[in-house]
Amino acid sequence: MxxxxxxxxxxxxxxxxxxxxxxxxxxxxxxxxxxxxxxxxxxxxxxxxxxxxxxxxxxxxxxxxxxxxxxxxxxxxxxxxxxxxxxxxxxxxxxxxxxxxxxxxxxxxxxxxxxxxxxxxxxxxxxxxxxxxxxxxxxxxxxxxxxxxxxRPKKTRQELTEEVAGEFAELAKSLRSRGHKPEEVAHFINRLVFCMFAEDVKLLPERMFTKMIERALDDPAEFEAFARTLFLAMKDGGRVGFEKVAWFNGGLFNDDLVFALTKDELKIIHRAAVQYWGDIDPSILGTLFERGLDPDKRSQLGAHYTDRDKIMMIINPVIVEPLTEEWEAAKGEIVGLLLKAEEAEMNAKAAGGRASSSRRGRATTARNEAQAVLDRYLQRLADYRVLDPACGSGNFLYLALRALKDLEHRAQVEAEALGLPRRFPSIGPEVVKGIEINPYAAELARVSVWVGEIQWMLKNGFAASMEPVLKPLETIECRDALIGPDGSEAEWPKADAIVGNPPFLGDRLMVGRLGEDESEAIRTVFAGRLPRSSDLVCYWFEKASAALGAHRTDRFGFVATNSIRGGSNRKSIEKAMSICPLATAWSDEEWMVDGAAVRVSLLCFARGNAPILLLNGRAVAVINADLTGDGIDLTKALKLSSNRGVCVHGSKKIGSFDIDGEEARHLLQSPVNPNGRPNSDVLAPLWNGADIVRRPGDRWIIDFGMEMKEADAAVFERPFALVVDRVKPDRLTNRNPVLVENWWLHGGPRPAMRNTLPFLTRSIATPALAKHRLFVFVPKPVLADSQLMVVLRDDDTTFGILHSWFHEIWSLRMGTSLEDRPRYTPTTTFETFPFPESLTPDVPTAAYADNPHAIAIAAAAARLNELRENWLNPPDLVRREPEVVPGFPDRVLPVDDKAAAILKKRTLTNLYNDRPAWLDNVHKALDAAVAAAYGWPADLSDDEILARLFALNQERAAAQKGD
Known part of the structure; x- marks a missing residue:
């Protein structure tokens, strides 16, 4: 044809x-x-x-x-x-x-x-x-x-959302620059966005908003009057000209706040208005709100854009999958009852007479029972409640609502196919509950949920609800989720499931961001339940666990920074696991916070025994508290007495004691002080993590030791004057009386380190956070700062064991991580590590002299250190210049500008990123020497290495307990 x-x-x-x-x-x-x-x-x-x-x-x-x-x-x-x-x-x-x-x-x-x-x-x-x-x-x-x-359309909903958000960011910036309050700017912009959405889904008359903007482009002075008329009509329902406007309400249109706009600003809105807003992702409301706020206020909201696939990684196992299982069971029951009814009807036709009537009655009874099964399931969904106790602008809530509506819809359609009558959808926004401390974000959460509701209804062929379009959602509360108004613990409403993305804030940052009073109030309320050093997110885990234990919820799933897997943070996971299983988890996923990618863990807990445990999408026999799924639960590794006190944090300043190299050399060359001592007594080069993973900088520090009296420190005239000027003002405002009383001394001087270093020729250090687990020798009298972990040994053997793959894989599994930088700690990573027999840190270095394994490891380690140093500082590119006074390491300087450019790229991080053949070979030789010291083959798999190290840890821990 x-x-x-x-x-x-x-x-x-x-x-x-x-x-x-x-x-x-x-x-x-x-x-x-x-x-x-x-x-x-x-x-x-x-x-x-x-x-x-x-x-x-x-x-x-x-x-x-x-x-x-x-x-x-x-x-x-x-x-x-x-x-x-x-x-x-x-x-x-x-x-x-x-x-x-x-x-x-x-x-x-x-x-x-x-x-x-x-x-x-x-x-x-x-x-x-x-x-x-x-x-x-x-x-x-x-x-x-x-x-x-x-x-398929080329543009995704996410791309449309981000594109339009970028346009409105410029509008928000322009309005703020004219002195308008950031919160009001954000509120106003979201009104505009909702008007565009309402217009495109036919909740506003045809092109009403777009025509208003086009008219205002001819005379921008008219925009305020136009917009005020529209917003007031949307507030209570009314008319704009001859056009009737529905009653919207819901808080978004509770007043007539309007800003005058320039022609350029109106052009931004017009470019956005011609897009089709029916497809816009409701998460744009939070994105726009953040960009409407001052940058320093964004992080208080937490309403960042996160794509729905990531959020569904929590909503699916916590809400969708268990309710789907319930439906499959109910559907099986319905099918059986309808087959029974069909069989009774067929028999009735064949029987005739009284028998026929009786069998028809049985058929009716079976159909009624099938309908009752469906009704019970639909009522189960209608009664189901989801809580997000840190809901931000509502991203989790609106996706949870859509998931529940999808479940109801599927059940209705599949039941209709089986022969049962279909009803209009009954589930609405009342099924979601939220807690949000920011009033504007709480408003946004309500609007986001309603946008999601309207989109779902229209996409699935139903009319949106009206009168009003945006009903008040009292279930989304504006309050603190942790502390009540009277200072006691805040209560969460009962819910079948708890989900969300609680705020990411490390314990050391809480005071700076929340304030000392609020931080202390949180730690006081939860004292005895969580360590004081817990990150902020852990308090949400604690409350959700308590809700599980009190039968106020059945399941919960949260996003957390992946540091929750280790250290004191892991206590919150262990607490939850003592109540119910960790059923589904993703150990290390990318997430978006304030537009930046971070690494997170996703954890979902469920009451009862989950039939299948899933870790990173794969079935496992067990999920450990460190979010590993093998048979070795390294969270049960114990500290070993042989390692105690050997690895410590570097010195913690708490004040601006550091100075640059030029200023330091000026002080070093100053005349001797009235006490007859040079300034070199209280000055030292300072190394931090960057000095190891990149190249050593030229920073120094003023250091009066641990116990020097103020009068004695003052005799070092010029260094003391700098501390008076740069340190004292801040230290006198500190809440810690010890820091105030000893304002000229470092806040965390690390006595164990300082008392041991004089007896060593050098020490070993590694950054607390680093992409590669790197160890270096630190020469005397360089002072390591608090972001370096210092091993108080100076021998090549210990250096070699620490730099072996045996120790590296242990530290990777035992430490936590920040994004892609594993964390090393003295307690969890060093003190639990079982060194080879007779080579433990409590063995004096002199004992290594006759130990063939110690000698072999030392030789391999020395070769590694030599080759690395030669690569970092080739003799044709550097010159070594003695320091201006004796007693300090030589300065390593480039021979010229060309050499300086080359040396800038010669860092340990770049070296280990490339891992050339020579480096790989020398590490293999080192690993072989360490394997021989353990008495193990050199070709063990990672799992076998961890299993053997764990067994050795348990054996030694048991032996020290017996001692």
Whole structure:
């Protein structure tokens, strides 16, 4: 058949839909040279007519034509309402596994292709039947039959959201620059955004908002009056001109706040208004709100953009999967009851008389019981409550709401296919609860939830609720989630599931961000339940665990920084695991915070025994508290007495004691002080993590030791004067009386380190946080700062063991991490590590002299150190210059500018990133020497190494307990 013949046959056809639809479709197959459903799939399951029809539904399917992974197609008679046909198809899309295209057509005039991809903006292709001789329009249809991806809109919902958010960031910046309050700017911008959304989903009259902006572009002075009239009409319902405006309410339009806008600002809004806002992701409200605030206020909100796939990694296991299991069980029961009813009806027909009446009664009873099973499940969903106790702008809540509505919708559609009557959706925003301390964010959460509700209703073929459009949501509360108004612990409402993304804030940053009073109040309330050094997120885990223990919730799932896996933070996981299983977890995922990528862990707990435990998407026998899933639970590794006190933090200043090299040399060359001592007595080079992983800088520190009296320190005139000027003012305001009383001394001088270093020729140090676990020798009298972990040994053997893969893999598993930088601590990583027998840190260095394993390790370690130093500082690129006074390490300086440029790239981080063959070989030699010291093969797998180290740890811990 040719396109011309098709047009002649079908244009304005008077045939009825029911009698003509299949022939119409088969003719389309012929003009497109596409195989028919029977040719592709004789069973009709994946490609066929009336898919979803059953004997109980009277032969009508979910779609007139269905091709799996391609389309669902609904026919109507010529000149019928295709919007109604599309809504009908939307309502049944879930039963068709949500095909990427939803196609509606009348017999004689039009074919419409609607895209249905989850994360793409919507697009509609309209093909009048009389235009089928147009090759481009036939190509659209051809792609629908064979390559639907070619019809996928190029822009994703996320890209649209981010693009528009970027535009509005400029508007917010412009408004703030004119002195408007940041919160009011954010509030105003979100009103504009919601108006665009309401316009595109037909909640505002046709193009009302866009026409208002276009009119204001002619005379920007009129914008304020226009917008104020519209906002007031939306507040209570009313009219703008002759057009009726619905009652919106909900808090967003509770006043007539409007800002005057320039023509350039109106152009920004107009560019945004012409986009299709029906597809906008509700999370844009939080994104825009953050960008409307001052930068220093963004982090207080936590309403950052996070794509839905990440959020669903928590919502699926916590909410969707268990409720889906409940539905599958209920559906099985319904099927059994309906089969029983069908069998009773068949028997009734065959029996006749009284027997027939009795059997019909049994059939009715079975059908009523099936309906009761469905009603109980639907009521279960209607009664289900989800709490986000740190809800920000509502991203978790609106996706939880959509998930619950999807579950209800699927149950209704599948029950209808079995023969039970269908009802209008009953689940609404009342099923979600939230707690948010920021009043503007709480308002946004309510609006985001309602936008999500409206989008879901329209996408699934239902009308949005009205009168008002935005109903008040009292279930989203504006208050502190941890501390009540009277200073006691805040109470959370009862909920079936708790989900969310609590604030990320390390324990050391809490005072700076929350203030001393609030930080202390939190730690006091939770004293005895969590260590004081816990990160802020741990308090949400503690409260959710308590809710589980008190049977006020059944499940919870939170996002946390991946540092929750270790140290004192891990106590919050262990506490939850003592109450219920850790059922699903992702140990290390990328997440977005304030537009920056961070590394997080996702943890989901469930009451009862989960049938399958999932770690990083794979089934495991057990999930340990450090979010590992092998048979070795390293969280049970114990500290060993042989390692105690050997690894310590570097000196903690608490004040501006550091100075640059030029100033230090000036002090070093100053005249001797009145006490007859040089300034070199109280000056030392200072190293931090950057000095190790990059190149040593030229920073020094003023250091009066641990016990020097103020009068004695004052005799070192110029260094003391600098401390008076730079340190004293801040230290006198510190709440710690010891720091105030000893303001000229470092706040954390580390006595164990200072008392041991004089007896060593050098020490060993590693950064607390680093991409690679690197150890270096620190020469005397360089002072290590608090971000360096200092091992109080000076021998090559210990250096070699620490730099072996045996210790590195242990430290990676035992430490925590910040983004991609593993953390090393004296307690969890060093003190638990079992050194080879006779080479433990409590063994004097002199004992290594006759130990062949110690000698072999020392030789390999010395070679590693030598080769690394030669690569870092080649003799043709550097010159070594003695310090201005004796007693300090030589300065390593580039010979010229060209050498300086080369040396800048010669860092240990870059070296280990590249890991050249020579470096790999020398590490292999070192690992072999350490393996021999353990008496183990050199080719053990990582799992075998950890298993053996753990067994050795447990054996030694048990022995020291016996001692």
């Amino acid at each position: 040719t396109p011309h013949e098709f047009i002649k046959k079908w244009s304005n056809s008077k045939l009825k839909e029911r009698s003509a639809a299949q022939e119409h479709f088969l003719d389309l197959c012929r003009i497109l040279n596409e195989p028919t459903p029977a040719e592709v799939d004789p069973s009709g399951e994946s490609y066929g007519f009336e898919v979803g029809a059953t004997t109980t539904t009277g032969g009508r399917g979910f779609a007139d034509v269905f091709k799996r992974d391609h389309f669902g197609w609904e026919y109507k008679g010529t000149h019928s309402n295709l919007d109604a046909a599309f809504a009908q198809l939307q309502r049944y899309a879930v039963a068709l596994d949500n095909p990427p295209l939803l196609i509606v057509s009348d017999i004689g005039t039009t074919i419409r292709i609607h895209t249905n991809w989850t994360n793409s903006v919507s697009k509609k292709y309209v093909i009048p039947i009389v235009d089928l001789e147009d090759a481009e329009k036939r190509q659209w249809l051809k792609w629908a039959f064979s390559e639907p991806d070619l019809l």
